[in-house]
Amino acid sequence: MSAENxxxxxxxxxxxxxxxxxxxxxxxxxxxxxxxLEEVGYQGVTxxxxxxxADVAKSTVYRWWKSRPTxxxxxxxxxxxQRMPVPDEGRLTEDLTAFVTALYGVTGHPRRVRALRGxxxxxxxxxxxxxxxxxxxxxxxxxxxxxxxRGLDRGExxxxxDLELATDQIFGTFxxxxxVGHAALDPAEAAHHVAHVVDGLRGGGPSA
Numbered sequence: 001m002s003a004e005n006x007x008x009x010x011x012x013x014x015x016x017x018x019x020x021x022x023x024x025x026x027x028x029x030x031x032x033x034x035x036x037l038e039e040v041g042y043q044g045v046t047x048x049x050x051x052x053x054a055d056v057a058k059s060t061v062y063r064w065w066k067s068r069p070t071x072x073x074x075x076x077x078x079x080x081x082q083r084m085p086v087p088d089e090g091r092l093t094e095d096l097t098a099f100v101t102a103l104y105g106v107t108g109h110p111r112r113v114r115a116l117r118g119x120x121x122x123x124x125x126x127x128x129x130x131x132x133x134x135x136x137x138x139x140x141x142x143x144x145x146x147x148x149x150r151g152l153d154r155g156e157x158x159x160x161x162d163l164e165l166a167t168d169q170i171f172g173t174f175x176x177x178x179x180v181g182h183a184a185l186d187p188a189e190a191a192h193h194v195a196h197v198v199d200g201l202r203g204g205g206p207s208a
Contacts, residue, residue: 028054029061033075038111041118041127045072072115073132076119077139085141092151093198099147100190103174107185117179141167150203162202168199180185 032053035044047068051058064069087098106112123133148163173193177185 007142025054025056025060026064029056029064029071029080030075033071034079037072037076038115041114042072042122043118047071067128069126069129069132072134076115077136078138084143086146092147092154092156093194094192095147095150096198097191099144100170100174100186100194103170104185104187104190107178107187113178120175120179137171141171144170157198157201158203163201166197168203169200170194 029050032050033045036049036053045068047061047065048058050071051061054061061071065074084099084102087095089095091097106116119133120130142168145163148157148161148166151157152159152161152163170193174185177183
């Protein structure tokens with residue numbers, strides 16, 4: 001989480017006032033915060049800098065977000081949701097493999113890797129950042145639990161399967177390798193890793 005091209009500058013649509021203008025400004029602030037996070041890291045993001053990038057008044061930023069942690073994590077939540085739509089292939093292993101392949105694909109984007117490592121570090125050091133970060137983590141866990149629950153409902157997993165533990169296993173591999181760097185996060189290994197998780201949920205039987 002090949003070198004990246006800098007993010008393309010947005011061409012703002014004309015702001016005509018009222019609700020449309022307010023939504024435009026809101027979206028511009030979120031986009032600006034996410035861009036800056038990946039460019040300069042969390043410590044380099046300021047409310048003033050976001051306002052300048054979004055071409056809005058600083059008071060506009062503070063109208064919606066009272067603190068930098070909530071703004072940054074709201075922005076990154078939206079960004080990740082756009083980059084990684086929830087898969088719906090109709091089968092559990094295919095859904096999970098699509099998700100994990102995209103998850104591991106962050107390693108092709110060094111700025112994103114630095115941003116994620118920085119966010120994790122900040123969550124350990126700054127009590128004000130801990131809760132917004134945890135809420136973002138839970139939003140990502142909810143996607144995996146949704147995929148697993150679909151599989152359970154379709155009868156692809158046995159009743160009583162530990163979906164929480166399976167979710168931990170998927171993200172545990174990701175975060176441990178991302179932070180420690182002892183082994184690669186290779187998208188080509190996603191299907192193999194998913195098979196191990198699903199086999200465990202099924203009690204060691206072959207994954208379909």
